[in-house]
Amino acid sequence: MKKIHIDDLHMDPVVAIPKEWMLLTAGCEERGYNTMTASWGHMGGIWGHGGGLPTTVIYVRPQRYTKEFVDREELYTLCFFSEDYKKDLAYLGRNSGRDGDKVAKTGLTPVFGEGYTYFAEAKVVLVCRKLYRAPIIEEGFLDKSIIDDCYPNKDFHDMYIGQIVEVLVEG
Ligand SMILES: Cc1cc2nc3c(=O)[nH]c(=O)nc-3n(C[C@H](O)[C@H](O)[C@H](O)COP(=O)(O)O)c2cc1C
DSSP states (O other): OEEEOGGGOOOOHHHIIIIIOEEEEEEETTTEEEEEEEOOEEEEEESSSTTOEEEEEEEEOTTOHHHHHHHHOSEEEEEEOOGGGHHHHHHHTTSOGGGSOGGGGSSOOEEEOSSOEEETTOSEEEEEEEEEEEEOOGGGOSSTHHHHHHOTTOOOOEEEEEEEEEEEEOO
16 A cells, blocks of 8 residues: 555545445554444544644444444544455444454455554555544434434444544555
8 A cells, every 4th residue: 555645535435435335443453453344424624724634534333342442542544445345344344343353254454553453455544543532412413313213222423533644545
């Protein structure tokens, strides 16, 4: 993978995140890592000046094993893949790292950096530094139908805003 400037990153987050999905990964070789599939999230700018800091927003339910790693670590990565890996992403989104080494059941190869992990097969990797965490709260919903639709068990996500500090692309 090669490092590029964020300005040279050309991707459509409206397609990439909800339709093609991504892997959210936190942790590293020394402390251990975990990964899960995510299809809810955003990319854009906030804080800083001008267009804001390049940032991602992710949403993680409390019961995800990956959440323990996201909460513990300063960094998380978002990995995007070609269609060839959709089956692996589906697997990693149905199985928990609590029950064993789920990555070993896929064709994906972890690559360890300084305080983060990504996958060699990714076409794009965003390394993000956590800036902000907040719970989604019931009182915040202006459209209450979303509560019944997405939270019948009231297991509201935590949202995290992370500054994109490194962009890696294949090649
Ligand atoms: C397509 C897809 C998208 C998903 N998106 C999210 C998400 O955005 N946030 C979330 O908390 N869980 C999401 N999940 C569920 C987790 O990936 C799933 O519960 C996973 O098994 C958690 O693994 P872990 O316990 O090892 O962290 C998604 C699952 C799939 C299949």
